[in-house]
């Protein structure tokens with residue numbers, strides 16, 4: 001902290017209060033699952049750019065694709081014009097993602113980041129249904145612009161922003177009351193009761209695993225009940241896969257394991273592959289009610305990101321090998337964390353695939369563990385409403401040896417904090 005506080009970051013960069021405070025060093029280069037500080041120290045990265053680097057830092061295949069594209073003076077920016085890079089990406093989505101899964105989605109590029117994908121999803125749902133309000137869940141995180149913030153369930157992030165732009169109703173996320181039946185009995189009663197004060201919503205927006213909200217995993221049966229409830233009542237179901245998509249939970253889309261097909265899906269973070277900004281809003285073809293120019297934005301067509309995104313889909317998603325590896329590694333990490341948690345009261349584990357977490361009854365222990373891990377060369381972030389959860393979001397390409405190395409640093413860090 002001292003180092004950061006005394007230099008140009010502290011003087012000019014307001015962001016110094018967040019990540020650079022937790023990780024007080026200046027990073028220079030990065031490769032695979034490692035980041036290197038300008039002082040030469042190496043850090044094992046179990047944060048992966050908040051989930052933007054599922055395929056690792058400077059993935060050599062993507063890097064070569066990008067270098068080739070730059071070498072031949074490929075178009076770098078073209079708004080939403082047709083380009084060779086965009087066509088290749090759309091073909092790759094079709095071939096690798098949609099056709100094998102029998103999904104009939106249209107794709108729009110709503111702007112550069114996750115929140116742009118969410119805004120477009122909310123706007124589309126409201127336009128299609130002619131209804132205004134949206135249901136979202138306790139502890140949800142959907143972004144920091146005023147529409148996506150309205151459906152975010154974190155009062156610290158919302159409070160300074162005044163009146164929400166979208167009328168949003170919070171509902172309890174899975175396990176809030178316990179059983180699936182209890183949750184949905186209550187939910188459908190509120191929806192159907194003309195005395196409840198709830199207008200029929202345009203959509204329900206949900207993360208299958210809440211990333212920022214504390215790695216809260218929705219059970220498949222809860223997601224299926226939610227999907228059925230929406231279908232029965234003609235409410236659109238939006239799955240926000242900005243953080244949990246692109247293979248984080250095993251399958252490319254996080255909702256696949258539950259066997260549901262959302263009406264609208266948002267993707268960003270790792271879709272660009274190389275850490276380049278790219279966002280997608282996908283929706284069932286019959287929902288394509290946009291008129292030309294109705295939803296635009298200058299940075300909708302990030303061509304270098306199309307190039308690396310295509311390389312990612314073609315290299316990792318042409319078959320199910322990567323999915324199987326992710327699930328196998330997820331089990332390895334979970335077993336390691338379970339062993340750690342079993343040794344201490346008030347520590348528990350949760351997660352799916354390669355998003356795993358250690359939750360602490362004493363919230364401050366989580367940031368203490370992250371600080372101790374940083375000292376030992378491991379980057380870990382907290383999440384949850386009280387920052388009570390240590391979240392593991394490693395590149396999916398992390399090797400077994402690197403996972404063992406990271407787990408042993410976590411074990412040592414937890415031992416130090418709980419001593």
Ligand code: PMP
Nearest residue numbers: 113114115141142143240242243
């Ligand atoms: N949705 C989810 C589920 C997210 O985790 C995030 C970012 N953490 C967003 C939306 C917003 O994405 P961005 O920060 O790129 O706007």
